[in-house]
Amino acid sequence: MxxxxxxxxxxxxxxxxxxxxxxxxxxxxxxxxxxxxxxxxxxxxxxxxxxxxxxxxxxxxxxxxxxxxxxxxxxxxxxxxxxxxxxxxxxxxxxxxxxxxxxxxxxxxxxxxxxxxxxxxxxxxxxxxxxxxxxxxxxxxxxxxxxxxxxxxxxxxxxxxxxxxxxxxxxxxxxxxxxxxxxxxxxxxxxxxxxxxxxxxxxxxxxxxxxxxxxxxxxxxxxxxxxxxxxxxxxxxxxxxxxxxxxxxxxxxxxxxxDIRVKLVWIIFVSNVTLIGTLYATKIFYLQNATQLTSLLFILYALWTLSNILAFKISDNLNNLFKTLETREDPRTKTTGKLFFNEIEQFADKLHSAYMRIEEQAKLTAIGELSAQVAHDIRSPLAALDVVLKDLSALPREKQELARGAVGRIGEIAKDLLENHKKPAGKKSTIKTPVASHNLRQLIEPILAEKRVQYSSKPEIVIEFVNLAGDTEANLKPVEFQRIISNLINNAIESFEKRGRVIIELFNLPSHALLKVVDNGKGIPSEILYKLGQKGETHGKAGGNGLGLYHARTMVESWGGSFKIESEFGKGTAVLLELPRVNVKATNHTAVLLDDDMLVHMNWKMVAKTAKVALKAYSKPEGFTITMENMPKDTPVYIDSDLGNGIKGEDIAKDLYNKGFSDITMTTGHSPEKFAHLPWLKVSGKEPPWAA
Structure with missing residues (x-):
């Protein structure tokens, strides 16, 4: 026993x-x-x-x-x-x-x-x-x-x-x-x-x-x-x-x-029995006694068994497929209940991917709702801070500007979060917010000043800016760009165990501006490096959701640039952003302004004179149109949106664009989204572009 x-x-x-x-x-x-x-x-x-x-x-x-x-x-x-x-x-x-x-x-x-x-x-x-x-x-x-x-x-x-x-x-x-x-x-x-x-x-x-x-x-x-x-x-x-x-x-x-389990057996078995019946009907074999009958029954039994096992295997694969979906397990990595048929395995893989996308979208929706709530609730304390910031006479001017800049940037981020949350759930906005040309140095330096103050209690952390590109400009969204730079610097500092150095380098390439954020931190293992920048992928951050790098990559690519991460484990990491460079024209050229506000004319002419720009200003479209007929096609043109008497500046801008003018800017207080249907049109405020 x-x-x-x-x-x-x-x-x-x-x-x-x-x-x-x-x-x-x-x-x-x-x-x-x-x-x-x-x-x-x-x-x-x-x-x-x-x-x-x-x-x-x-x-x-x-x-x-x-x-x-x-x-x-x-x-x-x-x-x-x-x-x-x-x-x-x-x-x-x-x-x-x-x-x-x-x-x-x-x-x-x-x-x-x-x-x-x-x-x-x-x-x-x-x-x-x-x-x-x-x-x-x-x-x-x-x-x-x-x-x-x-x-x-x-x-x-x-x-x-x-x-x-x-x-x-x-x-x-x-x-x-x-x-x-x-x-x-x-x-x-x-x-x-x-x-x-x-x-x-x-x-x-x-x-x-x-x-x-x-x-x-x-x-x-x-x-x-x-x-x-x-x-x-x-x-x-x-x-x-x-x-x-x-x-x-x-x-x-x-x-x-x-169920398919039963139907498959009958389909396979009946087709085989039909073949046996045909052989019997054509007298290829006979049934004269139980011995011959049993021989035939053994054949039928073998066919029945094969049919049943095949149907069982297929239904078992389908059941494993359902269990895989219920447990949210990846069919490519599961260790039990392997799928025997390749087609079912491919189907399971696609279903799993679709389910993960749905789950991921649900998480992003929840994060979006939370972000919108935070952005909404933060406006009241920001308003209070704004009042306080109007009386900072006791602080040095540099710190006053830093405080105002930080509060202003928080406000812009909150506004952006609320606008994004207002998009229909589950749908991407069909409105493409136009990007504009911005001076990269002027966007980077306030962030660096903010970070130096933020980490001033940690003298072992050094933040440097190496600008080898001068006043290079690129087409981008300034709030998003500054958010990206801020997140990349934070990521670099979080990679330090105690002391470390973050260097922001700006270079000019033939057609792009190259921005590098380099640190000498812990680095990233190669098996993780290739995943970063994808949605939901993160490394070395407790509670990280992987949205920062994903947002950076997708945003830079939407501007026509590229996003790349280079790292060597134990030595450090470099994040490379290539942005399409805008060639800044010399400041001694001629510019043309069309605006019905004479105060705007006075302000622009004063700033243009200081910047040594020959400005031709017009309040009526008639004189403006005659002048433009003799101007070079690359002449910078600035047009107000509301010109009075129902005349719209964007209509005049369309006419100029059709005639071959390429540097047209709408100077207005309206949101850039209003002109999203004119992707070639730049949008700015009422301030002169040459103001210091």
Missing amino acids: GIISELAQISPKTQPANRPANQFFRLAILFLAISVLFISNNLRGQILVPLEIFLELFIVACIIARGFMPRAIWIVALSALLLGDTFDYLSHRSPDTVQNIFALSQFFFTVYVGTAFTYLWGMFRRSAPSIQEIACFVLLTVFWAYISWGFVLLPFIQSGNYATLFFYINSALYHSMNAGILALAGIIGIKTYSKYWLCVTQGLMLLAVASIALAYNEGVLLDITVPFYEYGWLWGILFILTSLTFEDSDKKAMAKWS
Whole structure:
């Protein structure tokens, strides 16, 4: 009993079905099923039947040893099968008492089919069968009863062998219930999602099919030798033995009659049966007795088994797909329940990606709502700070400007957050906010001053600015650009353990301005580096959501630039931003202004004179139009949006653009979004562009 107890530990009561011991046990069963085919005919009776008895004893002992009783009636069925085979073997070994022992074997075989039928019928009823399933059960039972009675029972009665009432009644009961087993095992086998019951039902069906030929051989032919069909009986027992390595609960859900699990079996099997029927109709083979019938039934059984296993595998893949989606596990990295079919695996991968995008979008929406709330709530304290900032006479002028700049930048960020949140949920705005040309140095220096004050309590942190590009300009959004620079400097400083240096370098390339934020911090591992800049990817920041670098990359790319991160672990990181450079024209050129406000004329002319710019200012479109006919196409032109009397500056700007003028700026108090449909048009306030 020690060996049996040890082997019983591989049962799935406490161990998963794919543990190595279970897999090895199944391979051993497969090897045994193949190796017995090489037994010679004269040794078949000495090996097969004793082997069957041993395997049946092993099955019963394993179930009892692990202390788990699926149902008492199933134990009775397996025990009756064991006794039936035992007495059948003795009947072959004791010819003098063959009839009495044979009678006992037939009695226990009938007990086996009766209890097995009862067990399967209970499972069938608990599965809440549909009308179609009940009708299918009745038709299949009638069909198998017709086969068994016509090819075995009637020839047995007509032969006059064992001509007693017991054998006639016992045989009638056996073949009737055997027909029911074939019907029930077939229906349950194509409905189950359990590998345990797939093996059990296939084993019961194979035992039932093999018993047709074996009963004919012993009852009609009186042949006490073991025929070839004994292999079917042995393989049926091996199927039941294999079931012990899988989940053995009969409470597992079953497929509905309309599920793909069932339909696939019927489609595959019926197509094969049609082929067999065609061969029979064309008289390629004949059915003259139960032996020939069993040969055909073995072929049909093999086709049925292959159809069932294929359908089971496909449905199992679909179930694994659903479980993958429920657990949000990536099908490319999951370690259990691998998808067998490539198409299903690809489908699972796409579904997983779509689900992750939806989940990611939901997170971003939540962050957007939170940002909008923060931006809304922060306006009141900002207003209070603004009042306080009007009286900072006690502070040095440099610090006054720094404080005003910081508060102003917070206000711009809050305004931007609120405007973005007002976009329709789940939709990208169709309005492309135009970018404008800005001096990079003038945008970078206030941020650096702010950061130096922010980290003034940490003298071991040094922030430097190396400007090798002068007053280079680039087309961008100033608030977004300053936010990017601020975040990149913060990221660099957070990479320092104690002391460190951050260098912001600005260079001129042939067509771009190159901005580098370099630090000598911890650096980034190569396996993480390539992911940074993607949505949701972060490194080295507790609570980081990966939105900072993602925002920087997408924003710079939207301006026509590029974003790149270079890093060496343990040495530091460099973030490179390339921005399309705007060639700044010399300050001694001629410019043209069209504005109906004479105070604006006075202000612009005064600033232009200081900047040595020849400014031609007009208040009426007529004189402006005549002048522009003789001006170079690259002349800077500044036009007010509202020119009075219903005249719109953007209409005049369109006309100039169509004539080939390329440097046109709308000077207005309106939001740049109002002119988003004119991407070639620059937008600025009323201040002269040459003001210091």
